[in-house]
Amino acid sequence: MRRLWQMTMIKLARSQRVKAWAQSSRAGTALATRYVAGSNVVEGVACATQLLRNKQIRASLFYLGEYVDTPELVAQNVAAKIAVATALGDAGLDVHVSVDPTQIGHQLNPAIARQNAFRIAEAIALASRSHAGSHMLMLDMEDQGVTDATLALHNDIRAAGLPVAVTLQAYLKRSANDMNSLISSGATVRLVKGAFAAGADVAYTTRREVKSNSRNLIDLMFSKDAKATGFKPIIATHDDELQHYASQRAKEQGWVKGVEYEFEMLLGVHSELAELQASNGERVRLYTPFGSDWWPHAMRRIGENPANGMLLARSLVSG
Numbered sequence: 017m018r019r020l021w022q023m024t025m026i027k028l029a030r031s032q033r034v035k036a037w038a039q040s041s042r043a044g045t046a047l048a049t050r051y052v053a054g055s056n057v058v059e060g061v062a063c064a065t066q067l068l069r070n071k072q073i074r075a076s077l078f079y080l081g082e083y084v085d086t087p088e089l090v091a092q093n094v095a096a097k098i099a100v101a102t103a104l105g106d107a108g109l110d111v112h113v114s115v116d117p118t119q120i121g122h123q124l125n126p127a128i129a130r131q132n133a134f135r136i137a138e139a140i141a142l143a144s145r146s147h148a149g150s151h152m153l154m155l156d157m158e159d160q161g162v163t164d165a166t167l168a169l170h171n172d173i174r175a176a177g178l179p180v181a182v183t184l185q186a187y188l189k190r191s192a193n194d195m196n197s198l199i200s201s202g203a204t205v206r207l208v209k210g211a212f213a214a215g216a217d218v219a220y221t222t223r224r225e226v227k228s229n230s231r232n233l234i235d236l237m238f239s240k241d242a243k244a245t246g247f248k249p250i251i252a253t254h255d256d257e258l259q260h261y262a263s264q265r266a267k268e269q270g271w272v273k274g275v276e277y278e279f280e281m282l283l284g285v286h287s288e289l290a291e292l293q294a295s296n297g298e299r300v301r302l303y304t305p306f307g308s309d310w311w312p313h314a315m316r317r318i319g320e321n322p323a324n325g326m327l328l329a330r331s332l333v334s335g
């Protein structure tokens with residue numbers, strides 16, 4: 017049932033016809049308001065400012081627009097990523113920007129994506145030069161066809177001395193190896209379960225297996241070896257058991273709460289858990305999407321929990 021719901025929502029997320037209708041009608045407003053910070057840089061940064069001021073929660077800004085395959089849209093995405101980095105710097109906030117490689121030209125030519133990723137990382141370094149904080153180009157991880165390219169991109173940007181981090185997915189069997197090599201180089205890694213599916217030859221295919229591998233990867237991330245290399249763990253999940261598991265491992269291994277690791281969640285999902293963790297002294301960041309192309313992101317969020325069907329129905333009726 018859950019799988020069927022998710023597949024249906026993913027199909028809706030990819031429908032250009034439904035997207036065009038939803039993004040231009042009142043029907044989608046409730047969805048957009050819940051999962052998206054606004055339609056432009058100013059609204060995105062205003063949301064980040066309020067989260068920090070009112071809830072002590074940080075933000076990673078994400079300009080919406082994925083799997084882009086025209087030079088014009090790539091240029092628009094890159095310009096928005098650079099603009100938001102500059103605006104976050106001007107506001108004195110963490111200059112923390114999330115980027116999908118396919119947003120910045122990977123599908124056109126990986127060399128173009130590489131050039132654009134360097135431009136964004138340089139803009140982040142420049143915008144954050146005069147204030148302390150956790151400043152980062154965070155590379156999201158897409159389907160397994162781009163895993164090697166994304167890791168290579170991360171390693172090259174890091175070798176150039178620019179602020180960069182990368183996401184690993186617990187559903188992929190290769191992630192333990194990837195995690196070990198990122199740990200030995202003292203990188204910053206965001207762990208997620210993974211929003212994609214793949215065959216049992218390369219991936220864990222049940223929720224139980226993925227959760228179990230998440231625990232194994234958390235063990236690596238909070239090991240003494242990881243601490244010794246300066247590795248920085250980011251646990252990105254709404255799964256309260258996994259968050260609890262990570263907090264326990266951190267405590268046992270002597271990681272400083274609120275400083276040496278963080279939790280990351282999505283804007284609009286389980287906000288009460290994010291607020292609880294922040295009030296307990298944990299460092300919490302929200303992945304904060306902004307932009308007008310919000311339909312695919314919102315529908316994937318709706319698909320993550322069948323209980324969100326009510327929200328979808330209400331917003332369609334109100335439109």
Ligand SMILES: Cc1cc2nc3c(=O)[nH]c(=O)nc-3n(C[C@H](O)[C@H](O)[C@H](O)COP(=O)(O)OP(=O)(O)OC[C@H]3O[C@@H](n4cnc5c(N)ncnc54)[C@H](O)[C@@H]3O)c2cc1C
Binds near residue numbers: 158185
């Ligand atoms: C900050 C961040 C960055 C991410 N980046 C990537 C990435 O780069 N690549 C990638 O493949 N995936 C990414 N993801 C998505 C991730 O892989 C999972 O698909 C998603 O987070 C759901 O898994 P979960 O760990 O929250 O656990 P789940 O077991 O799916 O959820 C835990 C609990 O939260 C509830 N929940 C989860 N989502 C919702 C929702 N939308 N509405 C209501 N309840 C919900 C569930 O019902 C359950 O009770 C990211 C997630 C986060 C939080």
